[in-house]
Amino acid sequence: MPEMEVTSKAGGAHALDDVIWNALTGKQHGFAVGSERALRFMSPVAPFTAMVDTSPASFDALRELIDEHGPVALATVQAVEPDASFSIVRQASLLQMVWQRDSVPSPALEYLNLDERDVPEMLALTATTQPGPFGPRTIELGDYLGIRKEGKLAAMAGERMKIDGYTEVSAVCVDPAFRGQGLAAGLMKRLIEAICARGETPFLHVLASNPGALAIYRAMGFVERRELHLMVLERAPR
Structure with a gap:
């Protein structure tokens, strides 16, 4: 601009x-x-x-x-x-949560770095799973990781808003056919590891009406900071 x-x-x-x-x-x-x-x-x-x-x-x-x-x-x-x-x-x-652990274990996970060629599949996956707003250029905001299974994009997660010292983890979603395999958590851990390696703190936003996601994020080390x-x-x- x-x-x-x-x-x-x-x-x-x-x-x-x-x-x-x-x-x-x-x-x-x-x-x-x-x-x-x-x-x-x-x-x-x-x-x-x-x-x-x-x-x-x-x-x-x-x-x-x-x-x-x-x-x-x-x-x-x-x-x-x-x-x-x-x-x-x-x-x-909306609950804003900040990651508050000293270290994160690196998962044994095969993932790929997503790019503009993957955008159509990313849009389709987010349309199905509704993790939050995701547009044709959202991928430009940061690194996005994905997992392919059976020839399709099964899971993804990435970085969205960034300010000094903090990077948001966002667009965490899994195709319903591949849930229960720890794919989302694995991708999040990879992102947390990379964000922390840059000397930044991961944070995220989650709807207060989504207790399942809240429980997962708390177990991973995210703590509620405040309500928005x-x-x-x-x-x-x-």
Whole structure:
């Protein structure tokens, strides 16, 4: 995106409290579109958005982003109330979890590094399993690993948002035909190992309504850091 003046957020809040804004104004600014008041990832990459504050001017900027680039996903520490010009497509409680172990065992796992040639299969797998937003260019955000079985992509996991010192583990999914074999956990361990080797801390987001995934992540060493309010917004009919 072109260089522009982006307002910094004041205060001593943890960088992960506003991870979307910090990613879009930091390491992943090249994927950002918007203004100094509201930013989002390019729509083929991800729907995530953030505002510099909750003023009417920032909501005006967010509305313009939606008009130009489509629906957005907003994750905030405090619940926000958009005005009637927005339609709320979905609301949910999102738990942010941070990995807190000293070491991770390297699994004996045959995996491959996925690239743009694998995107059609990755899109098909995420459409089936619904691990969260995944677009045709999401793969550009980081490393993605996969496992093939019986000639098809059976499992995948990768890196999404990145800020100084932290990398998000995302798009963790397994084809229903291959579940129960430890494939997702194995891929996650590989990613955790690589992230930690760079001196960074892995983190992830999971819906509070998904106790099965929560239990798996806790067993792997992820600890809940805080709850976020997830809201998917689009323009209200005019």
